[in-house]
Amino acid sequence: MADHQNYIHDHTHSNDHATHPDLDGHTLSDGEVWEAALRELLLEKGVITLPELNDQMNRTASQSATFGASIIAKAWTDQKFKKALLANPKATIADLGHDISTMPDLVIVENRVDVHNVVVCTLCSCYPRYMLGPPPEWYRSAAYRARVVRDPREVLIEFGLNISAEKTIRVYDSTADLRYMVMPLCPPGAEHTPVKHLQTIITRDSMIGVGLPRLP
């Protein structure tokens, strides 16, 4: 538990973090006031406890796209696994020993030579956090949500990704109950590379569809 306490201390500069976390002299923004007020009320009412809050912050800090990349890398090198993963992602990932039963449903869309996929959540910012870690700021932005469904090609160019006109671009709109992620194309020849190395080239952005795997 001590490391959890340290975790919150790292961010607060105060020993009485339960009630006064950010009192370093700056005037609190509206959001900071709301956060402090909500947290204090939830703690006072016993809805949440401080250890639970710290544990959750630790869990979130431990999530990253490395997990999603390891799954994609395995699929690239194991056709049987890939088939199962695309057909039934959650069950196939659970079979590897990961407990994701409480997580929203997941669909993995495979890029093809003639089809590039990209993911958005236009209504909210739904994102497969347990696969990719916390969503980047731009994924949650109004600009990305509004624009990528209308003109994906142009938006992808802004991300430095020029998809040839012959390729179809499909935009998948995630929801609170069902989240999409992309299985990027394996760079030619890379399927014989060890999984451990492969997963380092599979970037977060390549699994959202706004990037490609880094060339080995």
Next chain:
Amino acid sequence: MTDDKQAKSHTHVETRGAHDLGGFLNHLLAHGIDARISREEMPKTPYEERADAMLLLLSNAGKGFLNIHAMRRASEQFTHEDYLKLSYYDRWLKAMAALCIETGVFSDHEWQAKKQQVILQNKAAQKRISD
């Protein structure tokens, strides 16, 4: 498919919910929102990290206290101005507070009083630091 002209007319009547942004670039522009996508990686600030943790703790991925759909509904009821003006976490914080009041976790009176207390504590701390 909605064309731009239709999107523009929506901007004026605003029959859509504030959250329904897909394809409505003109709607953003009409509200003065930057249409450029900033690719800067923005690490969460400490208060955003705590807001994020509370959101997950309360949601169905955590304690199931406030259903994620209820939380979405709360933020989808914001005015277009509020929805677009508020940052991601401020939107969730406002929605979480609204739902806690709605479901009786705490009263509106307690919420107002607690916010006031936080503001006063902040002012007192500022005074201590400047003294």
